[in-house]
Amino acid sequence: MGKIMKTGKVVIVLSGRYAGRKGIIMKSLEEGTNDKQFGQAIIAGIQRYPRRVSRKMSKAKVHKNCRIKPFVKIFNYNHLMPTRYNVSDLSIDNKYTIKDLKDPVKRKKIRFQIRMRLEDRFKCGRNKWFFSKLRF
Template identity: 45%
Template sequence: MGKFVKPGKVVLVLVGGYSGHKAVIMKNIDDDTSDPPYSHALVAGIDHYPCKVTASMSKKNIAKRSKNKSFVKVYNYNHLMPTRYSVDIPLDKTVINQDVFTDTALKPKAHREAKAEFEERYKTGVSLFGSSSKKPPSSWDPALHLIAWLCSPSSELPPGAPYNSSDTQRPAIDLLLRTAAGFPTQSLGAQATHFESPPPANCP
């Protein structure tokens, strides 16, 4: 695969039990001496997404519904769809590496590491703008909120996304997903097709 598929690149899984889920490349393995003997990548992604929360919910309920479930897998490049976006997540590569597939005791630790980092970045919300202000800037860059998109169902907006709440036909997250998938984003109008994910299995 080309050099643009590097660690930190956001990808969509195309096959298997995690098909349609978002993930981040942790390591590229391009040498022919590795096992399996073809180019592949180690990825960490989101299995179960956080559930929707409202202001009327208790703190305990919000904390419970803000959790996610992660996965760590090795995929052939042909089974991943790279997007144009990259994210900088401080995942510990001494914990999340290929050793988790040879030592079963290491896999739960790798899953906990990925889960903790994804939840921490998800809870930061608007702080992804690089400012402590709760109000997002007028010029919103979707790339800055890619990690929030990564941790949210595609039918929901990332925290702080500046769009008109009454404009339900064209949420910014749908446009972002269309762009990542290579679909045209112009002249969508009110009949824009939504790319909505099914509700997470862990949500009521």
């Protein structure tokens, strides 16, 4: 059987605090770690989606509405639903490890980098489906 949870795959979080949010797999850990022996993945997703922008808004208002609040978290494979979409050209670094996510300073730096990349992608108008809320 092939590997489904690959780096760059868009997933939907099914349970927990971020249930119903979209995310991208940054790194997949098929075998798990020494303390947790199950498949898991580091997910970068959107906690707060950008708001609607119209032509009559001022530049400051547009900038404010385009802001995205990301999250970075380790999820069990059982709590993720993979989609058919890939976002491989987002270039989220694959060098981050679980230790980096546990350090608050590094975690904040990672979230800031992800936020900048996601906001640039949103402003370009690419992948509108990724930046819209799931309605269910």
